[in-house]
Amino acid sequence: MTTGNRKAKDRWVRAGLLLIAVLFLGIFLIVPLVAVFAKALEEGVSVYAAAVAESDALAAIKLTLLITGIVVPLNLIFGLAAGWCIAKFSFPGKSFLLTLIDLPFAVSPVISGLIFVLVFGAQGLLGPWLDQYNVKIIFAVPGIALATAFVTFPFVARELIPIMQSQGKEEEEAALTLGANGWKTFWRITIPNIKWGLLYGVILCSARAIGEFGAVSVVSGHIRGMTNTVPLHVEILYNEYQFVASFAVASILTLLAIATLIAKSIIEERSHVH
Numbered sequence: 001m002t003t004g005n006r007k008a009k010d011r012w013v014r015a016g017l018l019l020i021a022v023l024f025l026g027i028f029l030i031v032p033l034v035a036v037f038a039k040a041l042e043e044g045v046s047v048y049a050a051a052v053a054e055s056d057a058l059a060a061i062k063l064t065l066l067i068t069g070i071v072v073p074l075n076l077i078f079g080l081a082a083g084w085c086i087a088k089f090s091f092p093g094k095s096f097l098l099t100l101i102d103l104p105f106a107v108s109p110v111i112s113g114l115i116f117v118l119v120f121g122a123q124g125l126l127g128p129w130l131d132q133y134n135v136k137i138i139f140a141v142p143g144i145a146l147a148t149a150f151v152t153f154p155f156v157a158r159e160l161i162p163i164m165q166s167q168g169k170e171e172e173e174a175a176l177t178l179g180a181n182g183w184k185t186f187w188r189i190t191i192p193n194i195k196w197g198l199l200y201g202v203i204l205c206s207a208r209a210i211g212e213f214g215a216v217s218v219v220s221g222h223i224r225g226m227t228n229t230v231p232l233h234v235e236i237l238y239n240e241y242q243f244v245a246s247f248a249v250a251s252i253l254t255l256l257a258i259a260t261l262i263a264k265s266i267i268e269e270r271s272h273v274h
Contacts, residue, residue, distance in 0.1 A: 036254050039247040051248035059225040060233035061252065066141070067229065068209045071149045075205050079156025080198075084190070087164030088172070101158065104151045113147050113218025120146075139221030144229065147215035152208045159201030163194050200267050207260040211253060 041048050051057065082101060086094060104112065118124050120137035130137060137143045171193070175185040191198070213231040220227040228236065230253055237246035 033254060033258075036247055036251055039243065040251045042247075043244050047244060048248045048251075051242075051245035052252065054245070056225045056228070057233060057245075057249050060228045060230045060249070063141070063144070063227070064210055064229045067145055067148050068206055070145045071152055071209045072202060072206050074149055075153045075156045076198075076202060078153055079160050079201055082157040083160030083164045083194075084186075086161050087167075088169050098161075101154050104154055109147075109151050109212065109214030110218055112150050113215035116143060116147055116150075116215075116219050138219050139223065139227060141227070143219040144216050144227060147219045148209050148212050151212055151215050152205045155205040155208060156198070156201035159197045159204070160194055163197040164190075167193055196267055196270055200264065203260055203263050203267065207257065210256055 040051075082097070085091070086097065117138055119126055120130060120143060121127050122131065122138070124138075137146070171189050172185050175189050176182075180188070211231060212229075213235075216229055217232060217235075220229070220232060222228060222232060222236065224233075224236065230249060234246050234250045234253070237243075237249060
């Protein structure tokens with residue numbers, strides 16, 4: 001085969017692969033996005049706005065933002081602590097800790113929610129004691145926060161651990177040798193070196209927290225206006241045949257997902273530049 005024929009064949013192969021990729025994105029990404037907004041706006045902007053501004057929808061949005069605001073900072077602290085310990089130190093049980101961090105990836109979110117019910121529910125392990133002191137975990141905000149935290153806590157840690165391991169600990173040791181204390185070393189050396197990975201992990205954690213359905217569905221109780229997050233509210237509206245309203249609320253999640261992808265792309269580009 002001549003060089004010209006080989007180049008022509010390579011061009012056809014690249015064109016074919018590009019066409020397959022475009023068709024795949026169109027079928028599995030673009031078409032569903034267009035369908036969501038088309039259905040949400042099917043009866044006009046006024047109906048769309050009314051569905052989003054409805055009291056139960058607003059309560060679901062507020063609860064989702066509240067849970068995200070609770071869970072993400074907790075996972076940020078855990079991810080920093082876990083990444084620091086695993087990347088900078090050797091200790092017994094290090095492999096076991098890594099396994100525990102990956103556990104939510106291996107366990108179904110529904111099973112995760114069920115575990116919390118078996119521990120904190122009325123008939124669960126701690127249920128009678130919690131009831132005695134009138135502490136409500138399941139079918140309340142604390143249970144939703146716990147379930148969401150469990151399914152999202154690997155994201156920050158798993159982004160930071162390989163970054164910290166690749167950077168080593170020479171810079172921190174040099175700073176300590178020059179007289180900097182532990183906190184100053186952490187804020188002046190460690191954080192600047194991992195800032196893009198940290199932001200990336202926070203964005204992934206936030207996206208999962210906002211869209212979590214399985215675990216939250218088990219522990220929430222589906223109480224409208226009280227324990228329904230946005231994904232649960234969408235399900236309820238859809239099951240009640242309020243299709244336009246359900247797609248209108250679902251479009252909020254879609255917009256958040258698009259914003260997450262844009263932020264993710266920006267951070268990836270900035271991290272490669274730096």
